[in-house]
Amino acid sequence: MSRGYSEQDVEHYDRPRRRGTRPRTKERPSFDDAVEGVVVTVDRGRFTLLVAGIQVWAVKARPLGRKGVVVGDRVRVVGDVSGVDGALARIVAVEPRATILRRTADDDDPIERVIVANATQLVVVTALADPEPRHGLIDRALVAAYDAGLSPLLCLTKADLADPETLLSTYRALGVPWVVTQRGGDLSALRERLTGHASVLLGHSGVGKSTLVNALVPDAHRETGVVNAVTGRGRHTSTSALMLALPDPGPDGETSWIIDTPGIRSFGLAHVEPEHLIEAFPDLDEMTEECPRGCTHAADEPECGLDEAVERGDADPERVASFRRLLDARSVSPY
Known part of the structure; x- marks a missing residue:
């Protein structure tokens, strides 16, 4: 038999799940003891948070209803935030979002899907070869960045395989900043562009996002894949978005963040006017x-x-x- 909710559980104050019933109590919790955290990854209804530098696991409290909680959200949390094995906290509130990066599954799909909240920069990662760059996704990603109020950045990988100038000439008139990288090469220019930002890395599978993340955050251990020689497409290696702190703080001591996202195969823009x-x-x-x-x-x-x-x-x-x-x-x- 399942236990009833006690006064320590926020669900104690929620309306029972039967139509026509009244709330259990008129006294609603104030959550004065709630602490602040940031969502770093989401996995099947479980949320991993950073609370005062401690990794905490949490679920969403029932009073939040269908309100989505995504990577990058700043939330208020109650419960066990010790981070010890088996501890579980509850997210009771989501703070207002400064920015929202979103997409639809298709261009005629009215349902918007929020990818990341509170990011400040969208890094469009594209390989110069293997796989070949696809202007369609680059253009769509730029549209999404401008619509969300994010600063765009082109990150061109695998420069040892092709000349970046061909691609850069297409976007120079837009004034989009860019960096060029290659496997094992110097990433100082990219690190400089990431400093002071919460940057979303977005691109097709196989372009090298996870390789970049592992180089920027050595203990990230993101799985990397290869490009299919027949289809010219990469295999999904990242299955969920993950927010990571860069090791080196900015000049003012602020933390810079990168968010690795799964490879994108569809990026609808039905929400953009x-x-x-x-x-x-x-x-x-x-x-x-x-x-x-x-x-x-x-x-x-x-x-x-x-x-x-x-x-x-x-x-x-x-x-x-x-x-x-x-x-x-x-x-x-x-x-």
């Missing part, structure tokens, strides 16, 4: 003030302010074309 995307480019946004109502700023829009700005010589044609490629990425397959 054109007006949100143009806001990420203030110079171009200013040129659309005289656009007709409902203008999406795409290449086939009549009387778009971007076209008029190009004709006047006020806008860089390559930058406008690059922005419109990102617009098109919302409806073009990344494969």
Whole structure:
């Protein structure tokens, strides 16, 4: 027979699961004794948190209902936060999120899926060869970054196999910062870009995300894989997102974080509106003030302010074309 909830359990105060019943008590807990933590990974309804530097395992309290808790969330926790084997705490509140990186399964899927909360930078990891770079996913990832208010960074791996200039020329007009790496090479430029950020690493399977994570955080022990010689695609090695602290603190002593994510095979952008995307480019946004109502700023829009700005010589044609490629990425397959 299962035990009843005591006053020490937050579920003691929750409404029973039968329709038409009243709460067990009118007195709701204040959780004044709750401590703060950050979610570092999620596995089948169990959450791993860092609470004052201690790794704690937790479940979500029933009063949170269907409210999702994701990697990067800052939460309030009650219960056993000692971190000893077998200890289990409860997440009773999720603090407001500063940023939300999300996607949909497909472009016509209305259900949004939150990938990570409270990140500040999206690192789009792409191999220059083996597997070949896929512009579709890069463009979609940039769109998601701009929509979420994250700073984008291109991280080009396997530079020993191909010249990075071919790919960089495509994105230079957008002003996206970039770093180039190769296996066993110097990662100081990448570390500098990661300092002071909570950075999400995103990319196709096989591009080298887990290899980078292991090099940046030597005790991460993320499994690495190989690229299939027939399909040219990598095998999923990371099965869940994992947030890790970089070993070296920033100049002000702050902790920098990286979040390794599973390889992406679909990245829907049904949640992104054109007006949100143009806001990420203030110079171009200013040129659309005289656009007709409902203008999406795409290449086939009549009387778009971007076209008029190009004709006047006020806008860089390559930058406008690059922005419109990102617009098109919302409806073009990344494969």
